[in-house]
Amino acid sequence: xxxxxxxxxxxxxxxxxxxxxxxxxxxxxxxxxxxxxxxxxxxxxxxxxxxxxxxxxxxxxxxxxxxxxxxxxxxxxxxxxxxxxxxxxxxxxxxxxxxxxxxxxxxxxxxxxxxxxxxxxxxxxxxxxxxxxxxxxxxxxxxxxxxxxxxxxxxxxxxxxxxxxxxxxxxxxxxxxxxxxxxxxxxxxxxxxxxxxxxxxxxxxxxxxxx
Numbered sequence: 001x002x003x004x005x006x007x008x009x010x011x012x013x014x015x016x017x018x019x020x021x022x023x024x025x026x027x028x029x030x031x032x033x034x035x036x037x038x039x040x041x042x043x044x045x046x047x048x049x050x051x052x053x054x055x056x057x058x059x060x061x062x063x064x065x066x067x068x069x070x071x072x073x074x075x076x077x078x079x080x081x082x083x084x085x086x087x088x089x090x091x092x093x094x095x096x097x098x099x100x101x102x103x104x105x106x107x108x109x110x111x112x113x114x115x116x117x118x119x120x121x122x123x124x125x126x127x128x129x130x131x132x133x134x135x136x137x138x139x140x141x142x143x144x145x146x147x148x149x150x151x152x153x154x155x156x157x158x159x160x161x162x163x164x165x166x167x168x169x170x171x172x173x174x175x176x177x178x179x180x181x182x183x184x185x186x187x188x189x190x191x192x193x194x195x196x197x198x199x200x201x202x203x204x205x206x207x208x209x210x211x
Contacts, residue, residue, distance in 0.1 A: 009039055011180035012196055016089060016115055019172060019200055020044060024086040027110065029073050029103075030093035032057050034066030041066075048085065074098045077106040085111045094118040095150040101162060108168060108203035117198045120175070122155030122191040139178040140195040156191045159199070167204040174198040 009017070013036045020026065022044040028037050031050030034057075040046035050068040052058050061068035071079075073090070074097055088111030094100045095118055107114040119140035120126075129136035135145035143149070154162075156175065163170055175186050175194035185193040 009035060012091065012117055012176070012198060013039070015174055015176075015180070015198060016091070016117070017044065019115060020046065020087055022046070024048075025084075027051065027077075027080065027085045027088045029088065029090040029107070030096075031061065031066070031068065034061035034064050034068060036089065036091070037061075037066045038064045073103055076102075077110050080110045082109050083112055087111055087113050087115060089115045091115075091117045092119070095153050097152065100152050100154070101166070104162075104168070104201070105166070108201060112202070113171065114201045115199070116201065117196065118154065118159070119150075120156050120191065120194050120197050121153040122157060123195050124192050125195075127192075138195065156194060156197050159197065163199075163201065169202045169204065170199060171202055172200040 016036065017040060020040060024046050026037065026040065026046050026048035028048065028050045031037060031052050034050050037046070037048060037050050048067070050061055050066050051071050051073065052061060052068055053070060053072050058068050058070050073093065088107040090103070090107060094103070094116055097103050104114065104116060107116070123138065123140070125138045126136040126141065137144060141148070141150065160170070174182065175190045176182060176196045176198070177186065177193065178195050180196065
């Protein structure tokens with residue numbers, strides 16, 4: 001049976017594709033229906049696996065021809081050897097994990113480069129909602145407080161402070177508004193005006209080896 005046609009890429013996933021070299025070996029964590037991997041395999045000759053816990057999403061990955069492993073990121077990546085992937089990608093899942101810091105450490109152990117994206121809890125809409133005494137509901141954080149999967153939200157400043165503390169090298173970042181665009185306001189005050197953050201990271205030992 002031929003794989004079905006994967007859905008169109010979200011704008012943030014299209015930006016991630018620009019960071020990934022053709023022919024790379026990739027692990028996509030919380031890969032959903034496999035959209036990113038299917039696109040990369042078709043257009044950039046990428047190989048790899050998706051990791052997903054949801055039964056329906058695993059079935060969709062199989063439908064589009066993506067190699068998928070059903071597993072929980074919170075259980076760690078102990079089944080994967082260090083440096084076994086060129087890139088480990090995790091989009092919009094960091095805030096839903098029990099220990100985001102440990103997950104990033106594992107990403108940078110297993111992958112030569114890690115790519116992580118998350119909603120910025122420092123955006124002005126979030127601050128306005130909190131100032132009004134309400135939990136925020138925004139395009140980047142669309143769920144109500146009682147049914148959100150998010151348990152460890154962070155701001156751009158928080159994330160960069162963690163990277164500095166752990167010695168994780170930021171190779172690139174893209175900070176975007178609700179339309180996935182960059183602009184002057186974000187460049188002037190990134191923690192206040194960015195809604196979606198994309199980071200490409202490298203562990204300190206990997207950075208030393210690459211020089």
